[in-house]
Amino acid sequence: MSAFFKLLARNRLALGGLIVMGLVVALALITPLLPLVDPDATNTANRFLPPFSDGALLGTDALGRDLLSRLLWGTRLSLAVGFAAALFAAVAGAAVGIIAGFYGGRTDNIIMRAVDMLMAFPYILLALAIVAALGPGLVNALIAVSVVNIPFFARNIRGITVGLANKEFVDAAKLAGMSNARIITSEILPNVVPVIVIAMSTTIGWMILETAGLSFLGLGSQPPQADLGSMLGEARSALITNPHTSVIPGIMILIIVMSINLLGDGVRDALDPRLKSGALSRPMAATRVDRKHTPAPEARTEGILSLENLRTEFHVKDRIYKAVSGVSLSVKPGECLGVIGESGSGKSVTALSIMGLVASPPGVITGGAARLEGRDMIGARYGDLRTLRGRRVAYIFQDPLATLHPLYKVGDQLVEAISSHRAISKSEGRAKAIELLKSVRIPNAEERVDSYPHEMSGGMRQRVGIAMALANDPDVIIADEPTTALDVTVQAQILSLLDDLRRERGLAIVFITHDFGVVAQLCDRVAVMYAGRIVEEGPTMEILRAPAHPYTARLIACVPELGAGKRKLEAIPGLPPSVDALPAGCAFADRCLKAQPSCKEGEILLEGTGSRAVRCLYPELSLSKETA
Amino acid sequence: MSIALQITDLSKTFPVGKKLFGGATGGVKAVHPMTLSVQTGETLGIVGESGCGKSTLARMLVGLLPATTGTIEIEGSALDNADPAEFGKRIQYVFQDPISSLNPRKTIRQIMDAPLKLLHGMDRKAREKRILEIFDSVNLRADFLDRYPHEFSGGQAQRIGIARALAAQARILILDEPVSALDVSVQAQVLNLLADLKREFGLTYLFISHDLAVVEAVSDRIAVLYFGSVVEEGRAEEIFAHPRHPYTKLLAESAPVVGRALSDPEDGHAELPNPLDPPPGCAFAMRCPYATDKCRDAAPELEQIGDDQRVACFHPLPAGPL
Structure with missing residues (x-):
């Protein structure tokens, strides 16, 4: 109240x-309590007295x-x-x-x-x-x-x-x-x-x-x-x-x-x-950037897209939610990098921060860089950012029904995605749209180009979403849980389609998911996120075979796997910490069986050698020994 | 072993093309006549993809939707009128979305009070005692009772939903995708809790999910639904390891499994038949690599095959490993 x-x-x-x-x-x-005269008492001798007369204020x-x-x-x-x-x-x-x-x-x-x-x-x-x-x-x-x-x-x-x-x-x-x-x-x-x-x-x-x-x-x-x-x-x-x-x-x-x-x-x-909830407050065209230290605008990087110590926060009233606190990642052409984590781990915010798509207010990027071929895109002019969005870096989202406009034909929406970057004639646009639909293996593309989104099944709509992401031949695709809303048989089709596309076109894919089975099948490398940070990173098969961070190990263990029959699952007790009140030290310490007093003090670094790294004082296996 | 839940020829047709006065011009068969039984103390998993009729089936079983044909028997006695209050004492429902199944403007105590007061007529003191007992068994703290639903995380809200279902003292629970809205680490907590409760109170579960691995982990037997019909039913450890119906095989092969190479078992096109104009024969025939003319003309019946497996297919796959 x-x-x-x-x-x-x-x-x-x-x-x-x-x-x-x-x-x-x-x-x-x-x-009724005021000393007023009777409102109905007539006195024709005093008709039409002007205001402020004696005995009649009005x-x-x-x-x-x-x-x-x-x-x-x-x-x-x-x-x-x-x-x-x-x-x-x-x-x-x-x-x-x-x-x-x-x-x-x-x-x-x-x-x-x-x-x-x-x-x-x-x-x-x-x-x-x-x-x-x-x-x-x-x-x-x-x-x-x-x-x-x-x-x-x-x-x-x-x-x-x-x-x-x-x-x-x-x-x-x-x-x-x-x-x-x-x-x-x-x-x-x-x-x-x-x-x-x-x-x-x-x-x-x-x-x-x-x-x-x-x-x-x-x-x-x-x-x-x-x-x-x-x-x-x-x-x-x-x-x-x-x-x-x-x-x-x-x-x-x-x-x-x-x-x-x-x-x-x-x-x-x-x-x-x-x-x-602020439906009327219009978010800015690009996420607000407020960095204390501005990194060099150009730098040599390993992959085509690389994040350096990215920090994104949400400022709501007097609270600060540190959604992403210092994430570094990189992906090479033709490579698929998995980012895995539970809801609230910051995986989606990381992805949206790259192209300044986090809604502001309340989102603010407070530090770090996101480099596309070495050029920092955080804090780039909006015009530059717009030409890069969709053109070089494209997104695929979870719910294709929410991302496609319900009142336009899918073909027109595909043409629009192209024409916002280069002029294209009507007939050429239509031909290109059909070609795109064929490339994502939509049957009878010539007819489907005139369909509305509601006329298609979930799997077909997600294919259109992928076709739209491919429309301008991007170098990097960021896929945010693209198969979570789909049935398993359709999921298998979408995953194999993405896998073929990255091999044929040399696409770099950042694949965000919560499903280890999907990561195992599609991704070369995986980064595990918890409470806004990467806690473990390395080649997918190695991590799945021998996880180093206790969280990764517990997370893998608590997911039932097909073919193992009826059993008791290894649940992780408790809940992840809220990102507006992160504890000192390791965010997982309260849920970890191996936690020591030293885990709850000071900054714990993401360390490792070779291709693997882990943010833990007492990892399940020592990375330096293994790789030495 | 006695039969806890027996459904016989249960079906649901939704009318379409309604006129202002008079009947409908047609109908969509969401659930084809279906016969299933669940033993006391057993967990029957129901698995299927979106549009297979699993939620319609669940809503009929608890009386939220009147059945078009067929009967539901609980512990030997029939439930023929679709009065949810009558059903509520004997069979309860746990919803998929834990938050939206709790009224945002009521405290947890008010939510928990309703079934105890209305179904069992308990007085205030008895209710208080019972609520504390139930909360203890689902590992929730008593001080949650005076809070509102939006103050809880998904996992906690789902425990509250389970607690409400337990309060009705029904011995059969319909669990409709109870963990699919939860994070994986919380999902395991809730699944283990459900297993513990089943042992403690001698419950019988009907566990509905689209996640094959989850269903396999909690079920004794599994029924696979496709387009409103059971296409295969069998023991949980057998059905995905040795599927006899081509659709079950497809599902098992599509599930992402660590250590299996990525493949698209169907190679492209997988559309469900149009429910307004269903095919005359087997609904899976248009996607099935083994389909013959017989499959396209007539629908196969669910028939016993092997010791403990039923399959609705004219050309079942040979027994043996996948």
Whole structure:
């Protein structure tokens, strides 16, 4: 709750709205206690007194009634009617929406078509018709305003409920023996309430206006009772001669509606989880770079792509998450380097940092270099980075359904990938797209080029993802869990395709995964990451046969392997440390059976000889002896 | 050994092309009539790729989805009405995504209370005692009870999901991909916990997964699903080592295994048949290297082969090593 007020207060306009609204509501609440004259007492001798007259601070109206008193009593009434109408519409609309959304099917169809019919009438006309049928009066105006606003709530809440009703926790509640009525009140409703509050806060101002409108037409409050609308209506005839009689209630309506709307927008922004997570804050085109020491822009490197001591952090409020703390890697043409680790180990952030694709804010690259043929790309101009993205270094992501645009044909998306780097004619583009689809072994490429992503299976879509990565003949492909979402039979096809491509084209592949089986089949070398660091690196087969770091050994042991039958698995106790509070020394020490007091002190280096290296004081096997 | 769960000719057809009034214009057969039995204390693994109907089967078994045809018998008595509360006392479900199966706006205590109160009518004191017992057996601390789901890691949330299923005191658990959303190091913790619980409470498991190695590691018997049908069923240690159905063989050969060279056993194209227009014969015939005209015309029945293996194939592979 305090977080909600903090968020609300950060929005200056909403805070202003809250203060003004608070004052108006406070005034309305204490009106009966104030020493005001009777708002309905007429005194025709003193009609149309101007403001600041004796005994009438805001003057009097056509019947000599005190305007200050009428204004305050009228505001009280208008606010009460507006809030009541909003509450009634919200409760009725939410009930209709939840029932339609939860039960679905024919119930939903019938309810929602009725709501649609209600919506088909122009707003004010419908309110007028309802008042005409029920007769004029404030309660009837309230009913009319509520009814015309029910569809807005019903449609909003139904949409949310449909999503919730298919959630697994609703299934779980059914299995726990809950009746439908109980599921609606105890499972669905608490999740819908924020949406109801948001919808109410943004419509309440509108409802006050509508009630005032009906009263202005003489259909709402009846004389002599004052509300803001009827005050305006009665003052209409004296608009030119005595403008203060209409300006005063007019200003009050303006103040109320403005402050409620500003407050409502603030409430919506503070409560909406999508806005809270920063969906509206646009990330920068390239990750922010803030390095204390700038490495030499050019340097001779071993492989085509090499990382030197790369550090990437996420700065969220006052916390710093060290996602990548000093990673060095290199990959040669035609080589496949595996990067293996659990979620949160920093493997994906490492990959995204290379081309500045980590979202900023909150991501910041705080140190190190990523060199493509010796040239540092961290901190390169955005224009340079853009020509390199996709052209020299291409990415393949985990979920091809999320990376392909659902509304464009796959062929057009392939052509777009090419034409963003060089001009290409339409016919040439299409021919190239077909050629690319053939190169990733998509059957009937000539037909498939005109398919939309949803018309293809997961494996076919991932092939398109690979084709797109190949579109500009890149030198390096960074594949981030490209087969995790796929079935095993399809995974085998994608892996063998990638293997053929790197041999035919001399591609360097950085393959990020959590699966040792995949690494063993595809990668020449592997780097094992834990808590943002590489803990072990070396040729794949050697590491799998004789892991040096206890973490690698335990990780290999806890993965069941096909063909070993039913057995107890070697689980690793505990959880990886959070990267915003890394312990001193080895991050794995708390879970390690071999940990000594010295493991929890000081920096432990990644050391080794020859092709292997390990970051451990007491490795499973001594690398220097073995290679000596 | 008694039979804990017996399903007979269970099938599910989803209507498609619904009209505003009146019935559907067609249907998709997600699960073809299926007969399976699980012995008390046994773990039956169900393995298959996406779209094979394994989740539909699981949801029918716990009453979340009414079956189109067939019967479900639990410990000898039939469950014919699809009332999840009725099912809940006898068969429970552990969900794939541990976080989304917990209501974000309820404390863990409220979540754990529901089955105890509604299914067993326990009073407050008895509930408190029972929850602590269950939490102890799934290695969770009692101070977790007053926290909200988003405060937990995936592994902890999955333990809570398992604890909730245990609270219903059902003796059969349907585990629908219970570890596929978890990291490998946590996955092993949860699998070992499940094995311990089974021994402690004498549970029977139906373990559904797409991961062959995981299923093999936890199951006594395994059924392989393809396109809504069981194509092969047999002992866990035998079925992938000596597959008799060509699809089982393909699955076993596709799984990445350390020390096996990379190969694409199908060499390219592997599409599932169109569920709106299924082929008349064996659903695997279009991908099968051994398929004959007979396979394309008629669908094979699941038949006993060898001592303890069933296979639905006109041309089963010879027994012997892969």
